[in-house]
Amino acid sequence: MRLILATAALAALAACSGANNASTSKNTTTTTTAVTAAPSPAPPGQVVKIGIDLPLSGGDASVGISTEQGALLAIDQAQKNMPHGYTLQGEALDDSVQGVHNPEQGVSNVRSFISDAAVLAVVGPYNSNVARAEIPVTNAAGLAQIGPSVVADNLTIGPDAAQLRRTNPSMNTFFRVCTTDSRQGSALAQFARSLGFKRTYIIDDNETYGLDLADRFEKDFTADGGTVLARDHLAKNTQDFKSLLLKVLAAKPDVVFFGGVTSTGGGLIRKQMFSVGLGKTAYMGGDGLADLGTVAAAQADGSYYTLAAPNAQKLPAARAFVKTYRAKYNADIGPYSANAYAAAQVAANAIIRAIGSSKGAIPARAAVVANVAATKLETPIGPISFDKYGDVTNPVLSLYGFKNGQPYFIRQIQLKL
Amino acid sequence: MHEFLAQLVNGISLGGIYALIALGYTMVYGIIGLINFAHGDVYTLGSFFALTILTALGVSGELHGVALVVDVAIALIGAALLCGIVGVLIERLAYRRLRNAPRLAPLITAIGISFILENVMQIWKGPAPVSFPAVVPNPSVMVAGVAIGAQQFLLVGLAVVMMVALQLFIHNTRLGRAMRATAEDRDAAQLMGININRTIMLTFLIGSALAGVAGFVSGVYYQSTWFFNGFGAGLKAFTAAVLGGIGNIAGAMLGGFLIGIIESFATWKFGGQWSNVTVFAILILVLVFRPSGLLGEAVFERA
Secondary structure, eight states, rough: OOHHHHHEEEEEEHHHHHHHHHHHHHHHHHHHHHHHHHOOOOOOEEEEEEEEOOOOOOHHHHHHHHHHHHHHHHHHHHHSOOOEEEEEEEEEEEEEEEEEEHHHHHHHHHHHHHHHHEEEEEEESSSSHHHHHHHHHHHHOOOEEEEESOOOOOGGGGHHHHHHHSSTTOOOOESSSOOOHHHHHHHHHHHHHHTTTOEEEEEEEHHHHHHHHHHHHHHHHTTTTTTEEEEEOOOSSSSOOOOHHHHHHHHSEEEEEEEEGGGGGGHHHHHHHHHOOTTSSSSEEGGGGHHHHHGGGGGTTEEEESSSSGGGOOOOOGHHHHHHHHHHHOOOOOTHHHHHHHHHHHHHHHHHHHHTTTSOOOHHHHHHHHHHHOOOOOETTTTEEEEESSOSOOOOOEEEEEEEEEEEEEEEEOOOO | OHHHHHHHHHHHHHHHHHHHHHHHHHHHHHOOOOOOHHHHHHHHHHHHHHHHHHHTTTOOOOHHHHHHHHHHHHHHHHHHHHHHHHHHHHIIIIIIGOOOOOOOHHHHHHHHHHHHHHHHHHHHHHHHHHEEOOOOOOOEEEEETTTEEHHHHHHHHHHHHHHHHHHHHHSHHHHHHHHHHHHHHHHHHHHTOOHHHHHHHHHHHHHHHHHHHHHHHHHHHSHHHTTTHHHHHHHHHHHHHHHHHHTOOEEEEEHHHHHHHHHHHHHHHHOGGHHHHHHHHHHHHHHHHHTSSSSSSSOOOOO
């Protein structure tokens, strides 16, 4: 496995040196031809590919490889449904450079997929900043791309996303099977209200992720009949949150909501809640608080956080997948294995349907995109279909709490949109 | 009124930490005219040393009785001593050879040392905040409806005791007199037979040891530490030293408490994101309108 990855990485490096030399205009020309090329009948033994772009070495490798394995498993299993004469292959490229996921490397990986006419869809990337660099390229090429784990809001929605799709504005080529950052805010608001919390004090760390999360929580919590007592933003490089928490104490909230991550203040706020007398008040945030236990230890108890993905280990629909994965790779699934499996399933399914409607000929990439957009598929993470932006229409998130400083799974939250 | 008092108590506690750090800034500035930007990181290093010592002693929670006194003393003195040694090493390696260079040169090496310390600490304890055991029990007394914890008394008490001890040392001992003479006129002091290198070394030893004390008490008070804490705390302590009059021991103390109170009130009245803005706006106002600070340069005098 390692050897294959290494070779793939080398191939990617070789390909990228070539791709980087090619001018942008040249790339656009070749890719436009790919979009409009007339379908030709498939010769026997025709190979079609799903490209996989993930960080497979360095610090991200532990999650990257388990994600890759999820996608490869789906491609493997889709083989038996391929039309006669077709072989489906997964081709994985590493987007890490010197151990860190790298947007430029991601782009050159995607370019090498585009230049290979057999690649009909791409699964990946893992990271939002890599996706931001890749989406304009796959969009220009009209190649379907399905993200298993990229959660930044502005990849699909809003003016930023429109800017990413500027070459082919009428054609949305980017889809994702996970939900978005800010929807965690909605899920947390629903959960807070279901616990009977009426009054909240919202703090955020003044960074993009934290602000989006807190905005969404504020909006949904209010809409759901809750009261937002006040909203405060943190200053950078501070270790004293006690004066802020004295204000919170005076406001008497049922729950303190934090938009941000443990290291920007999320951990210290929880600890200092105890020293000002707020230790019994509940504390909530998004996946940025998932490592709260490492800072606050047992003081994390009474805190809750969400992940923007279902807990596949606990989903009834995922049981078979979890078992097969374990048997094949002799390891438990990673955090995004099930998502990658679902993403590759969506891609394979769209390719199969596109081949069907082209009467056995190799389908155009545009036809695959159209089929992905029209997806209605049962996957281990639930039924998947996409809205016009490429986001899933039934986002499932999972909710966790802390006991003795350790996170425990509470339940899945299916968002009402 | 109640909230005003609560914020005041919180501000004074926070100010105690700034004051301890500011003492080191002001001493070093007084004697060699250098703003030692690595000083904030020596403070963080102090909390790391204290944490390591406590872990080695097997302490993971509240202590009582003899164990409390003994273990806290070992951690406090150990952190202070180790920080003092680091301070002396920093002076020897990064500043001594540049003593007669243009003032910009040691300032830049100071920033370089700051980066080095931050990165060493990041490798040492990792990039995330680290938990610090709450060694000192924190029973509180109610004063006018505001709970004041034992840790807050300890923090402010230590800061005041350190400042008084430092004042007495500087004004009543031979070494203190040597420090004052060096600050006044380095060349003349050398002609009088004062060992300049040793005197400056002593200044760094004491200043950095005080930062070590601050590191220990902040660890106890916040029950956490982080490799990057020194950056923010150092800048605010520097502001405190300037506000009180850089080079002035009592001024550093006064400035430290004032900055703590101002930060606390700014958070209360204007919101958390404005606390830094308020503190640094004051730095600018002081530099523009009263560059010598509130108490001027009464102890160390430099041209």
